[in-house]
Amino acid sequence: MSKRSGILEFAVLGLLRESPMHGYELRKRLNTSLGVFRAFSYGSLYPCLKTLVAQGWLIEETAPDSDSPATPLAGRRAKIVYRLTAAGKEHFEELLAHSGPDAWEDEHFAARFAFFGQTSKDVRMRVLEGRRSRLEERLEKMRASLARTRERLDDYTLELQRHGMESVEREVRWLNELIETERAGRTDNRPGTGRADNDNNQENGGRPESRGTA
């Protein structure tokens, strides 16, 4: 119960894991750094934060720097800063490792991928492979549907489907490359299976070996 917003909740926990923040900043990071995949409004963010606090995963810190003007640069004059609790951290790890049936959908996957820098290698592999097989299912359905309906569709509809399939195929190739790169990486990544006692595991710097952005 109180199943507040899968993706938003996940993204908030993930961002707060890196460092405490207040709502406003959180929303900006959601929509810029991580925002490639989705934009959220205050109308969803603030209620979500409340339930996360109620759940014990976050604590509000009203940041009473009332008498410490020592570092005025850190924040203008701290509003409500949210910090991840130990329980929240654990919960986030669970969400990361969780392999529900919807975990491989577009937005869920993108959100998980965005936090790969904080994810252990075995989980990364599971996510990438899960996503890939999800896409392959999708491809098969598309192919089947296409074979069934064939000639009944006009050329534009056909072209639309062709382009859609090509996009999916392209993502599969992308995943293949990522998976291979992961495989080629150091195999010693084991920061505690199930318990991330090591907190951050960037032993390889989280490098997907991007091949020439330009």
Place this chain on the structure above:
Amino acid sequence: MSKRSGILEFAVLGLLRESPMHGYELRKRLNTSLGVFRAFSYGSLYPCLKTLVAQGWLIEETAPDSDSPATPLAGRRAKIVYRLTAAGKEHFEELLAHSGPDAWEDEHFAARFAFFGQTSKDVRMRVLEGRRSRLEERLEKMRASLARTRERLDDYTLELQRHGMESVEREVRWLNELIETERAGRTDNRPGTGRADNDNNQENGGRPESRGTA
């Protein structure tokens, strides 16, 4: 007012324009033939149909074969067949030609494209070009955001953004090809600017000249 479901409404009108159907079949066509971009459930379809009827865009035909058991094969026992009214047809034309600010978003565009076979050439061009410039805006934002945040992001996040941008760039190229093909096509397409009195204008068969699916 009564601004029921943009895309669903549009798709329903578009499908019914081709031929009358009952809800169940409509939903299947929505999720197979046209369903590449989105799946709808009865929970949204039936209420939508009702409002469209209330609006005067559809009429329910209970298919009164009440006393003619002559052809029990035609329909098992006629359900509720929805047929587009003249007003509905007009409304659909308006929706097709309408260039609202959200008309170029992913799903809106896909839905419009799916009905290109029933769309006049000038509208097709407007839609394709609108979509393209929308994507170009998006690209600029992404580039700006990327330039701003640069080194602050880990490699996975960067890779995600890079892949996202590549996808958008790819779609832009696709649009460029489509636009060129349209331009190269016969230029005489003028079934009445603003008024589609000609109903169907497939003079060129609606051919986007797909270049080798394999």
Place this chain on the structure above:
DNA sequence: TTCGTCATGTAATGGGTTACATGATTAC
């Protein structure tokens, strides 16, 4: 006769947006 599919709906819920209301702080 029972099972699968066709066929139509409704109520509760979900997960989000928009528009609104409010006020502090900074830049000019």
Place this chain on the structure above:
DNA sequence: GTAATCATGTAACCCATTACATGACGAA
């Protein structure tokens, strides 16, 4: 001092889904 932006929230709504309820029809 006034405008922009930072900052936090709420209420009303939107569009859709899920799960449920119902029933006819055809095939095994």
